Amino acid sequence: MEEYDVIIVGAGVVGALCARELSRYRLRVLLVEKAADVCSGASKANSGIVHATTSPRPGSLKARYCAQGGRLMPAVCRELSVPFERVGSLTVAMSHREMRVLRGLLARGTTNGDEGLEIVEAERLRCLEPALSEAAVAALYAPNVGVVNPMLLTIAAAENAVMNGVTLALNTEVTGLLVEGERIVGVATGCGEYRCRYLVNATGAHSDEVMRWAGLDDLRLRPRRGDYFVLDRPDRRPGPSEPGHSREGDPLVRHVIFPIPTPASKGILITPTTEGNLLLGPTSTVSHWREHPPVDGDGLATVEEQVKRLVHSLDLRRCIAVFAGSRPSGARDFLVRLEQRPAGLLNLAGIESPGLTAAPAIAKEAVRLLAEDGLNLSPNEEFDPVRPAPVRVTELSPEERAGLVAEDPAYGRIICRCEEVSEGEIVDAIHSSVPATTLDALKKRLRVGAGRCQGGFDLPLVVEILARELGVSPYEVTKSGSTSVVLAGPTPAAAGSEE
């Protein structure tokens, strides 16, 4: 049986960054994920905001890791070549009564260590965000709030971990724990057993279940669903892209726009993404889906009504997709704990919002806790923190692009016309260190099929490229692994000509 120093279960943003952090040391690390791709849980369906600390209670782990994570994020994104933008946020008061809430948020954020918070009114507010409703009287401006692409962050972290020696096992569901005496010594999975000295539970929505397997009963998650609309990005500008001169058009909304928070959530917001789309949402309603919740029609209606109060000119006809995410809610605070009984188990559980923001700090804390417990950390001399940016043809100058196509014509064949993705980029993603083997995996990395045509044009071509590169039949190509096959079989005529 294979033996590891550390096994991390769950390749969401927390598990992936944790694996990368551990790869700085000479350790045998296994990252186990049940889905066909990393980033298949909450980390793929959220707002992607690097939050300020105006909501977590001072002294909580949420407040601490959110503040630390927010400070680490720009450097982490730079090393991993992941888009991060400090867009700033505005929490908007629609009446003078709500001003009190803004002052409360400002005080709390300042206590938690946020810098640059201020309340802006009238002229200044209009100037910052001209599209905002006239009913807005003031807003709390948090200039350091950022947005990150959470999928690319998770994927890049996992890739960097694998580059630095971590083993990744996809399509591998942990079904039980191996226990010897008072110690966890490994996991049972659908693909056999693996032993380890330490087990890290980073299973998101399932983290309380894994804890119960270990006899720990102090966490009960009650998932809350969040529904979103995705609006199309503005048109690109004419001309070729030049270094430092992007072709992307001007967005309608530049900041993250929050309403006044409710006790249950930060409310329904408007978020500009790093790709230039706008996200509208999320709702926050109790649901029984721990993962992959269905989008709720009533939820979408609520989103529409709420966001239009903030910005009247939002045009829902620009919607290109809807999705929903599931929050692992129910805990009062993050549960980050190295267990004593049973020993050998580190829980990173109940990591709900601001978990994405906090993830880089939680990963560092995980390593510290393991070291404190006796895990020997000698530096991995070959560790390279940099995960190079994959080639994106749209980001090259005309000369670079021409040169690349001359070298490899596949970079000239545009497969996804809305997002301008070439065959070369798709092939690169399929053969990268965390291979993209499904349609959804390609969508997360390259946005093929994520644009305005939602894959209408490119689906037949992408299926053929996947089949060819993976050496499988087109009828085995899936949307997201297991039984999610895209095609049913050949047409009678095609089947006839095969014979």
Next chain:
Amino acid sequence: MTPIQCDVAVIGGGPAGLAAAVAATEAGADTLLLERHVELGGVLPQCIHPGFGLKLFGEELTGPEYSQRWVSQAAGIRRLTDTMVVSVSPGFTVWATGPASGLLEVRSGSLVLAMGCRERTRGAIAIAGTRPAGVMTAGTAQRLVNVHGHMPGKRFVILGSGDIGMIMARRLTWEGAEVVGVYELLPHLAGLRRNYVQCLQDNDIPLHLGHTVTEIHGDRRLTGVTVCGVDQAMCPMPATAQLVPADTLLLSVGLIPENELTRALGAEMDAVTGGPVVDDRMQTTVPGLFAAGNVVQVHDLADDVSLAGAVAGREAAAYARDGTAGAAWARVTPGSGVRSVVPQRLRLPADPATEITLRVRRPVEQRCHLLLTVRGATVARRRLDYARPGEMVSLSLGAQAAQALREGGDLAVEVVEA
């Protein structure tokens, strides 16, 4: 990189672009045709059913046959296939990329846009539910079946009574799949009546008007959809909800002209057609920029697309040779009962032979008149036995209308019951 020079560049090699390139070449222009696919013909190679060419060739052809006629006519014309235009600048400079061509810069005197349209998707109509495999547009399914030889599923529900959806309902039935039904939100058919008769009725495929899909089910692969009747305001009535098991949902819920490049050049757009505002010579509001086919408005018939393309090509050649004549224009506006009209502008003095095409707002199942009015006075009329939103209709401007426009004012188009 040395730029390629030409008089007329045509973007898109479907029926519109092919006809434009042929006409521009005949008018003496040095023409370059740019097409993203390896093959010319646009959507036609996947339309293997008959129904093309009656108007232009007087015989019923399949899409590939119709396309082949035009490809032969275009045989000598300079073209770059497998080459996608990624950006354009005023003036005109076109950037395109392809595996054989690398990145190209093309300088042209005038430009014809013929990029066709794309289909509306699940996201665009925001259907609730899960996100399994097995949801796709009807046109994607058409390409999979007719070009690639793949069956996308075994048991289908089709949302929307657009032409592609009805044509696919028949095709899939013929290929041995089960089509449970076609569901249409509107109280009337969205596509052509002839497609309803030949594709649905003749194959016993039920059409449910006033129905929509409200939820998608299935974790990995689609397992079914909830369908629901809608009230007069098109709101689903929960009491009528019904679960329909299926493994594939095809969407035939409309086409959207593909105009990112057009907008980038600053052409005025028509919010109803989704295409640029054009004049009777298919010139947009940007001098030297022409457009034709589905990029301007969604057409029912490829023959009409080819005709419009030919006008655009001929005029683009004239522009490249002579430049603008600095003309004045009259507006053409949709009046009562009319949803959209093309062209939206007429160059003055107006040409009496100009065809005004339009779509009505609601079905009129009785005799009616199309009227052209200038300053409130009727200047042309055409009698119709019926008028349906799914079927584009046209009438000629005529001498009286052309004369009236000389004296100023705009042209309005109306439909009135007889």
